[in-house]
Amino acid sequence: MERITITGGMPLQGEVCVSGSKNAALAIMAGAVLASEPVILHNLPRITDIYTMMAMLRRLGTVVEFIHPRSLLIDASRISYLEAPHNLVTRMRASFSVTGPLVARFGFARVPLPGGCDIGARPVDFHIKGLRLLGARVEMDGDFVTAEAGRLKGNTIYLDYPSAGATQHLMTAAVLAEGTTVIENAAEEPEVVDLAKFLIALGARIDGHGTRRITIEGVSRLRGGEYTIIPDRLEAGTYAIAAAMTRGSVRIVNANAEHMTPVLMKLQEAGVQVEAGETGVHVQLHSRPRAVNIKTMPHPGFPTDMQQPMTALLCVADGVSIVSETVYERRFRYVQELHRMGADIEQENRTAVVHGVERLYGATVQATDLRAGAALVIAGLGAEGDTTIEDVHHIDRGYEDLVAKLQSLGAQVVRLSDEPVASAVEEVPVCSV
Ligand code: EPZ
Secondary structure (H helix, E strand, O other): OEEEEEEOOOOOEEEEEOOEOHHHHHHHHHHHHHEOOOEEEEOOOOOHHHHHHHHHHHHOOOEEEEEEOOEEEEEOOOOOOOEOOHHHHHHOHHHHHHHHHHHHHHOEEEEEOOOOEOOEOOOOHHHHHHHHHOOOEEEEEOOEEEEEOOOOEOOEEEOOOOOHHHHHHHHHHHOOOEOEEEEEOOOOOHHHHHHHHHHHHOOOEEEOOOOOEEEEEOOOOEOOEEEEOOEOHHHHHHHHHHHHHOOOEEEEEOOOHHHHHHHHHHHHHOOOEEEEEOOEEEEEOOOOOEOOOEEEOOOOOEOHHHHHHHHHHHOOOEOEEEEEEOOOOOOOOOHHHHHOOOOEEEEEOOEEEEEOOOOOEOOEEEOOOHHHHHHHHHHHHHOEOEEEEEOOHHHHOOOOOHHHHHHHOOOEEEEEEOOOOOOOOOOOOHHHO
16 A cells, blocks of 8 residues: 655745646546547646546547657547446546547447545436437446437537536537537536637637536537646645645746636635746745635635645634535545544534644544545645555545655655555656646
């Protein structure tokens, strides 16, 4: 088992480069299935979710190769297989989103239903309802979804909730449909906008991305092309919160401050100094953070993925913070791990009341999901003594080179493994590309 050990109390100082956005890259890689010619993607993060999606695309017969440490060639011109493997979809929910592109381009797809995870049931009913509205016959056989269609036909789709994944998935299905599709109550996340811009670069006709109403005029095929993925606002937000937690001063290079507005505004409310520039964001704090209230909402509200890292900071804030999680039904399981570090949090259903304490204390804790792991890393960086975080494979899903990046900022952190460590992938500093 892999684990991380942190000796807390070191203020983070210096510069860290943010990698490409996991949640944009995964949607864009699924969308690349639509292209009849090769696609080259730049600024890919080297994280396990990307490798899982690569494996998924290869199983469909797509050629997928890194042609540069963070540039990926995807050639879906000769896809030969229209069934997605069970183990890959259940491992990573985002791979379900190959269904729409396969049925849009080839008229058929058979994909396992993604499972729930530690933060919630994660249903895909909006996805299935939308595919049916586009004319696909969608049947469930066991835990597989089979979707069939002649050419999909444009329609109006109203999403009960502005689901990021459903918006992305249905947008990719609609770009090859006959006629016009309108997605009402669409998600506005930057990763939705990035996918739309990628599809437009391949010849798709999309308007309204970044608003609650997206209009897609279907085209007959998508050509190949090149595209650069946006920076990861969630990784950047994690380092901003870690800088505040350690009372440090960190420049997050390549971060897009506009994508981070909800998090940066909340950090400023907590007393953190934030300076946004052309090439990134500078974050510093030299006193105890103030308590603030957090309510997670769809973009442009406070992102649910930053709820856990932010709560770790609020554990040592001066005062009482109320954290409301409106997006997922159970995204507080990590609170019991923070309790082991001395946090004073009362959590019931979707609300946590965080009574700030002077300091946290190191302990051995478990990462229960990706962002819970990030929260525990932040807690360990600010705690007195040593913290060991187990099950770090969760963290590897979304944070490239976390230990190396933290070490470059002065953190005392090491990664330990019970198994022999495979030869490290060639280390190429993110900022060099
Ligand atoms: C995306 O997940 C992100 N993942 C999540 O990030 C993020 O937390 C989430 O959006 C919300 O911003 C990727 O992009 C790969 P949703 P997604 O559909 O698309 C309900 C991370 O840490 N819902 O916006 O699956 C759902 O249960 C991950 O990087 C339905 O009810 O999220 C949830 O309550 C975690 N039916 C709400 O909508 C559906 O068909 C929002 O989910 C779809 C969703």
